Amino acid sequence: MKLRHILLVITLACFTVSLTAQTRRRSAPAPGTTAPKLEDLPKRPLDTIPTSDPETKIILFSNNTWSYYRPSLERLDSLPVYTQHWDTTGVFAYRDIAYNDLPPVVELKLVDDLTQFKSPVTGKVLSKYGPRRRRNHNGVDIPLRPGEPVYATFDGRVRYAKYNTGGYGNLVIVRHRNGLETWNAHLSKLNVKPNDYVKAGQVIGFSGNTGRSRGPHLHYEMRYQDQTFDPEFIVDFETGQLKYQTFALEKSFFNIHSRASEILEEEDEYDLPLLTSNDSGDSTSQDILDQIAEAQQKEKKAAVQQKQAGISSSGAIYHTIKSGDMLGKLAIRYGVTIDQICRLNGITRNTVLRLGKKLRIK
Structure with missing residues (x-):
């Protein structure tokens, strides 16, 4: 009886080994092939x-x-900005539009509130926009440790995401709804693919040293219809803050010698009230609204004081539009409301402010 049990166990063991070997042979990849990813x-x-x-x-x-x-974003597929000049294989998508065809000024609405912006990285700009030795440097270089996340600057759609043999290395180009494109180069790894919709602050890749690069850093460009301009007009990379909510992009800014540090001469004390941070380092839409309400309250208080003092307010005050001016900024600077400026000049909140034009403020 014991011998019969032993023989049965041996037989079952042999059968199991044989079956396992057959299973392994069937599941093993054929010679010369690799296991499926x-x-x-x-x-x-x-x-x-x-x-x-x-x-x-x-x-x-x-x-x-x-x-x-993102099912709600599928409705954006038919927008002209995401259908016209939409090239996912080449870096330049506007070859049929010449520089001379561009308007003198393009008003770029960047954000409605600060949740729609995220600096691609934060750090000191090592190499600025402008001429560099025998070639033009069409963006800014920010040194980073390898593998640091690179974020989408604004909401948009990925137009290009692959290795570029022209020197950019791993490159992600995101086109935004206002037509602006942001280029993120020398990435070690891509985290998106063409036609993906991205939100501001989404990780689109990781910093690296691919392409024509001498060390790990992010090469970052801003372009409008393939024309480059200095990204420091719009972003303070060292603090990670956005400088404007709406930016008047002048045609002259597409010149490689047109640098933000040399053109923006106006003091910043009136540029940042809508975008200043609170004590925690974060700024919300409510913070911005509170600051606007505070400015309007100051205006009302000043008007009451003038009336009590018997001071006439009939003297008109004018302002000549300069680069970077926008109605919100002017309202805070002069202590008036946007509606008052619009009413005095017969314009609307969406009117493009032309350089050199005089606006009546009071």
Whole structure:
């Protein structure tokens, strides 16, 4: 009886070993091939996870991958900015538009509030925009440690995301709804693909040293219809702050010698009230509204004091438009409201302020 049990155990063991060997042979890759990658396995959606952004959800897949899902942004697919001159294979998308065809000034509405902006990185600009030796330096260089995250500056859609042999290395180009494009070069790794919609602050890649680069850094450009201009007109990279909510992009800024540090001569004391940070280092839309309300309250108080003192307010005050001026900034500077400036000049809040034009303030 014991011998019969022993023979049975041996037989089962041999059968198990044989079956296991056959299974391994069937599952092993054929000679000369490699095992399938995780991303190549069957991909079925398993679950959807909400995020803090109501427009964004995360889909988890059966092959242990995930992706963003933004159904509300699909309506943007038909916008001209995302259909015309939309090239996902080449870096330049506006070859048929010449410099002379561009308008004298383009009003770029950058954000409605600060949640729609994130500095791509924060750090000191090592190499600025402008001529550099025998070639033009069409952006700014910010040194970083390898692998640091690089963020989308504004909401937009990825037009280009791959390795570029022209010197940029791994390059991500994001086009924004106002037509502005931001270029992020020398990345070690890409975190997006063409036609992806991205939100400000989303990680689009990681800093590196790919392409024509002498050390890990981010080469960052801003372009409008392929024309470059100094990104420091708009972003303070050292503090990570946005300088303007609406920016008047002059045609002259597309000159490689047109640098923000040399053109923006106006003092900053009137440039930043709408974008200053609170004690915690963060600024919200409510903070901005509170600052506007405070400025308007000061105006009313000053008007009452003038009336009580018997001071006439009939003397008109004018302001000549300079680069970077916008109605909100002028209202705070002179202690008036935007509506008052519009009423005195017969304009609206959306009117483009022409350089050299005189506006009546009071």
